[in-house]
Amino acid sequence: MAPAFAAVIAAGGALSTTARADWSRPHGGIAAIAPLSARHPQDGPHCDLRFRVEQSEFVAEIAMNLVMIDWLMVVPREDPERIDASELAALEPRLKEYFGAQMPVTIDGVRVAPLLRDVSINNPDEALLPLFPVSGWRGLRKVSFKLVFPLKSAPNEISIVWPAYPPDLLSVLAAKPPLDIAAEWTADGLRSQILFTRAEPGYTWHRPKGGVAARLESVPVPPAPQPLVPAWATLAAMVLVLAVLITKARGRSWTNALVRGAIGAALVVIVRPAGPPYLAFGSRAAPKLTDDEASKAFEALHANLYRAFDYDEERAVYDALAHSVAGPLLEETYLSVRRALVVEDEGGAMSRVVAVRPLSTKIASQGEIDVNGRATPAFVIESTWQVDGRVTHWGHTHDRTNEYDGRFVVAAEGDGWRIHDAEITRQERVDGGATTPPPTTKKPSAPEDEEL
Numbered sequence: 001m002a003p004a005f006a007a008v009i010a011a012g013g014a015l016s017t018t019a020r021a022d023w024s025r026p027h028g029g030i031a032a033i034a035p036l037s038a039r040h041p042q043d044g045p046h047c048d049l050r051f052r053v054e055q056s057e058f059v060a061e062i063a064m065n066l067v068m069i070d071w072l073m074v075v076p077r078e079d080p081e082r083i084d085a086s087e088l089a090a091l092e093p094r095l096k097e098y099f100g101a102q103m104p105v106t107i108d109g110v111r112v113a114p115l116l117r118d119v120s121i122n123n124p125d126e127a128l129l130p131l132f133p134v135s136g137w138r139g140l141r142k143v144s145f146k147l148v149f150p151l152k153s154a155p156n157e158i159s160i161v162w163p164a165y166p167p168d169l170l171s172v173l174a175a176k177p178p179l180d181i182a183a184e185w186t187a188d189g190l191r192s193q194i195l196f197t198r199a200e201p202g203y204t205w206h207r208p209k210g211g212v213a214a215r216l217e218s219v220p221v222p223p224a225p226q227p228l229v230p231a232w233a234t235l236a237a238m239v240l241v242l243a244v245l246i247t248k249a250r251g252r253s254w255t256n257a258l259v260r261g262a263i264g265a266a267l268v269v270i271v272r273p274a275g276p277p278y279l280a281f282g283s284r285a286a287p288k289l290t291d292d293e294a295s296k297a298f299e300a301l302h303a304n305l306y307r308a309f310d311y312d313e314e315r316a317v318y319d320a321l322a323h324s325v326a327g328p329l330l331e332e333t334y335l336s337v338r339r340a341l342v343v344e345d346e347g348g349a350m351s352r353v354v355a356v357r358p359l360s361t362k363i364a365s366q367g368e369i370d371v372n373g374r375a376t377p378a379f380v381i382e383s384t385w386q387v388d389g390r391v392t393h394w395g396h397t398h399d400r401t402n403e404y405d406g407r408f409v410v411a412a413e414g415d416g417w418r419i420h421d422a423e424i425t426r427q428e429r430v431d432g433g434a435t436t437p438p439p440t441t442k443k444p445s446a447p448e449d450e451e452l
Contacts, residue, residue, distance in 0.1 A: 043134045044169035045071055048142075049183035051160070053205070058107065058158060060114070060147040063122075066138035071166045073098055081137040088119050091143065095119070099147055102163035107155050114147040134169055159204040162196035182390070190215075191312045193354065193390065216307060216323055219300040219416055220293060236268040289379060294363040297417045298381045298410055301325075305333075305419065306356060326411070326418035327371070355388040359403075369411055369420065378411040378420070386430065401431040 045068035050061040066083060069075055073094050077087045096116040105112055124140035132139035162183075167176035181196040187205060194203050208215060243261035248254065289297070301324045308320035318334050325333055364380040386403045405426035410417050 043132045043139055045135075045166035045179065046139075047164070047181055049162075049181060051183060051185045051187075053155065053158065053185075053187035054151075055154070056151055058105070058112075058149040058151060058155070060103075060105075060149075060160075061144070062147065063142045063144040065135070066141050066143070067135045067169075068164070068166055069143060070138070072164055082141055083121055083143065085121060088121065088143075092116055092119050092145075095145060099163075103147075104159075104161050105149050106159040107149065107151065108157055112149045114149055117146045117148055119143065119145040154207070156207045157204060159202065161202045163201070165196075165198045165201075186312050189312050189316050190310050192310065215310075216304040216320065217300040219304070219323075220297045221416060230272075231274060233269075235273065236265040239268050240265040288366050289363065291363050294366075294379050294381060294410075295361040298383065298408060298419075299358050299361055301410065301417060301419050302358070302383070302385070302408075303356070323416075324419055326413055327420045329419060329421060354390055357386045357388075358383065359386060360384040364407070369409065371411055371413075371420070376411045376413075378409060381408045381410060382406075383408060399431075400429060403428045403430045 046065055047068050048061075048063040052059045052061070064072075066075075066081075069091075075083065075087075075091055075094065077083050083091065096114070100113055103114075105114065120143070122142045122144065124137075124142075128140055129137065162181055165178035165181065168179050169176060171177055178198045183194050183196065185192045185194055185203075185205060188208060190208065196203065240261040243264045244257040247257035247260045252260075305321065305324040308317055308324065311317045311320055321330055321334055361381060361383045364382050366377075366379040368375045369378040370376070382405075384403065384405050386401055388399070388401050390399050403426075404424055407423045407425060408419055409421040411420045412418075
C-alpha cells in the first residue's frame with residue numbers, strides 16, 4: 001500500500017504550511033512539473049518572488065517580466081518588445097532606487113538598505129508566444145535580480161512590505177483589479193508560502209525556536225503492557241507481613257498485629273505508589289485504545305507527516321518524517337518527494353498546501369502486527385480529510401481543494417506511534433473538479449493546477 005500513499009504526498013510536493021494563520025493541520029508535498037503547454041503562463045504582468053534568510057544576508061530573488069517593469073518605471077530601450085544585455089546598466093540604478101524607497105525591509109527593528117546583484121535577462125521559448133496575445137514578447141521576457149540585505153548577526157525578526165500590485169489585464173471587469181503576489185520564504189531550513197495583497201502588503205518573519213521535534217505536534221504515547229501483579233500490590237503485601245511480624249515481636253496479640261498490618265497495607269493500596277520495577281511480576285497486554293485516543297494519535301502523526309515537507313534540507317525532511325512514519329513507507333515517501341523536489345528546482349513551480357482538515361477519523365480494528373519478527377501493538381484507522389493547495393508559477397496562482405479517503409496502519413515503536421502502511425482509497429476534487437482514481441508510482445504528468 002505504501003507506493004500509492006507516497007505518490008499522493010509527492011504529487012502534492014514539498015509543501016509549506018507555516019505562513020498561513022488559517023492552517024488547521026500542517027501538510028506538505030511537491031507538484032510534478034507538467035509539460036510547457038500545461039503550465040498556463042500568465043499573460044500580462046507577473047513577478048516571481050523568493051526570499052531567503054542566510055547566515056550573513058537576507059536575499060530577495062525577483063524575476064519580473066517587461067510588462068510589470070514598464071508598469072513600475074520608465075525603462076528607455078531601443079526595442080519596446082525586449083531589453084538587451086547592454087541596456088541593463090541603465091536599468092540597474094532604477095531598480096535599486098525603486099526598491100530601496102518603495103520596499104521597506106526592517107531587520108530586528110532597523111531598516112536596512114538593499115544591495116543590487118546578479119541582474120540578468122532570460123531567453124524565452126518562442127513556442128510560448130501564442131499564449132501571450134495581450135503582452136507579446138514583453139510578457140515572456142523576464143529580468144531577474146537579487147536584492148541583498150546584509151546581516152550583522154542572526155536575525156530574530158524580519159519585516160517586509162511589498163509595494164507593487166499591477167492590474168490584472170485578463171480580468172473581464174472594466175476596472176482591472178490588482179494582482180495578488182505570491183512568494184516563497186526560506187529560513188532556518190523551513191520553506192513557507194506567503195501572499196502579498198494590496199489590502200495586506202506586509203509580512204513579518206519570526207525565528208522559530210527549538211529543533212525538528214519542537215515544531216511537530218505532540219503524539220500520545222502508546223499504552224504500555226501492564227504487569228499481572230503491580231509493584232504497589234507486592235509492596236502492600238510486604239507491608240502487611242512486616243507490620244504483623246514487628247507488632248508480634250513486641251509482644252502484642254495476633255489480633256493487634258493483623259489490624260496494624262491491614263491498616264498499613266490498605267494505605268499502600270489507596271496511595272498505589274509506583275514502587276521499584278522489580279516488585280512487579282508477570283505481564284499482560286496493553287489496554288486497548290478508545291476511538292478518541294486512536295484518533296488523537298493518528299491525527300497528530302498525519303499532521304506531522306505533512307509538516308515534514310516544510311523543511312528545505314533533505315536530512316531535516318527525513319528526520320521529521322521519521323517522527324511519523326516507519327518501515328518501507330518511510331523510505332518510499334521520502335524518495336518520492338525527493339524526486340519531486342528535483343523536478344521543482346528544474347521547473348520553478350511552487351506547490352504548497354495552505355490547510356488540511358480532518359473530516360472523519362475512526363478506528364477499524366486493533367491488534368498486533370509483525371515488525372522485524374516482533375509482535376507489536378497496532379491499530380487500523382479509516383480517515384477522510386481535505387487539503388487546500390496552491391500552485392504558483394508564472395507569477396500567478398491556482399487554488400483548489402482535494403478530498404481523500406485512506407486506510408492507515410499505525411504501530412507502536414520503541415519511542416512512540418508510527419504510520420507503517422497506508423492506502424488511498426478515494427481522491428476527489430471538491431471545488432469543481434472530478435473524482436480521480438488513487439495515484440500510483442507511475443502516475444503520468446498532469447497539469448499543475450490539477451495536482452496536489
